Amino acid sequence: MNAQRWHGHATKSAVVVGCTALAMTVTGTTAQAHSPRDVARQTLPANDGWAAYGTGTTGGAAADAEHVYTVTTWAEFRSALEAGGSAPKIIKVRGTIDAVSEGCEAFAAPGYDFDAYLAAYAPEVWGLDTDLSAEPADSPEGLRRTSAANQDKAIKVSVPANTTIIGVGRNAGIKGASLQIRAVDNVIIRNIAFESPIDCFPQWDPTDGSKGNWNSEYDTAVVYGSTHVWLDHNTFTDGSHPDSAAPTYFGMLYQQHDGELDIVRGSNYVTASWNVFTEHDKTILIGNSDSESTAVGDRGKLKVTFHHNLFSKLVERAPRVRFGQVDSYNNHFVADASYSYSFGIGKESQLVAQHNAFTLPAGVSAAKALKKWSEAPVTADGNHVNGKPVDLIAVHNAEIPAETLQSGAAGRPPCVPGRPREGRPRHRHRPGRRRRKSAAQGAPACPRPTSSSPCREGASSWRAPGRAPPSGCRPAPSGRIPAGPSAASAPRPPDSPREPCTSTRADAVTTPASGTP
DSSP: OOOOSSOOOOSSOOOOOTTSSSOOOSSSSOOBOSBTTBGGGOBOOTTSSGGGSTTOOOTTTTOOGGGEEEEOSHHHHHHHHHTTTTSOEEEEEEEEEETTTTOGGGGOOTTOOHHHHHHHHOHHHHOSSOOSTTOOTTSHHHHHHHHHHHHHHHHEEEOOSSEEEEEEEEEEEEESOEEEEESOEEEEEESOEEEOOOOSSOEEETTSSSSOEEEOOOOSEEEESOEEEEEESOEEEOTTSOGGGOOEETTEEOOOOOOSEEEETTOEEEEEESOEEEEEEEOEEESOOOOHHHHHHHTTOOEEEEESOEEEEEEEOSSEESSOEEEEESOEEEOOTTOOOSEEEOTTOEEEEESOEEEOOTTOOGGGGEEESSOOEEEEESOEETTEEOOHHHHHHHHOGGGOOEEOOOOSOOOOTTOOSSSSOOOOOOTTSOOOOOTTTTSOOOOOOOOSSSOSSOSTTOOOTTSOOOTTOOOOOOSSSOSSOOTTSOOOOTTOOOOOOSOOOGGGSSOOOTTOO
């Protein structure tokens, strides 16, 4: 049997350690601890993006001792997810869990052979006018479908409501799995190194494009019809199976990856913070169709915040947005020669992209940061390219006049009445002092005025290599999620507004230090 020629899932390949390129202290936009020494019970702070809106996001913080699990194998992980229904639970992942440890051959249907598949559907034999949907069950395509169904059942897992999944110790990771967060509320996923699942049995579609194409399944994480989801300090990567190493068949890339993160089908109130998204093609999708049937469920939803993430060596979709109200700030985008675009402006989207940093190689224009798919307003200000302030909309419109963008989106979380828009920042919380609750808690902070600094929530991610941060800015993060806050690393108060750094010195806007967002 020859199940496939590439990407037989290696059992001993190295895994990117979660957050190695973007690690955190509890300084800055981090979690407010339910227990001062148990990070697994930390919850999303008030005002931390859209996932803090309304009821907020607490995951499994309220779990009792019977619903706290430490898992080291894929079987244990699946069992922990299934146990206890939607009762609050905490799943601690220790070490690297491999959902495909036995390789792709374990899913292959009896009789499936990749060489036979290639021989049967080569364009010179099959042509490019007819798809394979009518092929019988005992055909090479039919056997491929059966094999794919076996993999689908094995690697997809459903994450229930009121769940926290957190990596503990060193090298906490999940390989080859697809996490399905479907029709649930209140989920936290932190400190996990995800290696993208590979589709062991991609389908050849002769009718896809003028030359046909290979189509694959399986996103690393899918938020589908769910609310209040916080993804924090994770790494998403293709790992040991990059597209750059993939072969071509029938003249087309043998594509075995789909997305790293999809937020679709009426999902709402999602925050993605301090993550690394790296070495991938189609990275993040918000809204998966322009169709009116999909729009009915998506309009007024898909509210998502991205902040302090590192997007490195990606091709596109960071993110690509349809209908969503998306706020993206204080992120770092590092491109290479394969770069296509970062922000995709799609149907009825409202994207606000502020105070982000772009590191682009020679010959790659800042005009590529934005990509127009449909007519929709966008706000993009306070962004920096290679250390210099750049009006991304103006550059895009000047270089790509056929895709002129209109400014004026309102994707930022709404203000809360009574919260300050201007004036001096609130004081940080200090251990030993009680926080005063306000009616504003649970909703995102009002936006502060922009400035020449590329920072909101302080400039922790924008210090120059080897230099101290500017006055009024916190130092860059280091280390993984710590055991708990200390006097030197207390979280900000829950009612702190976003604000630019007070300093506008030149060294506040230089390229971030290597390994920070």
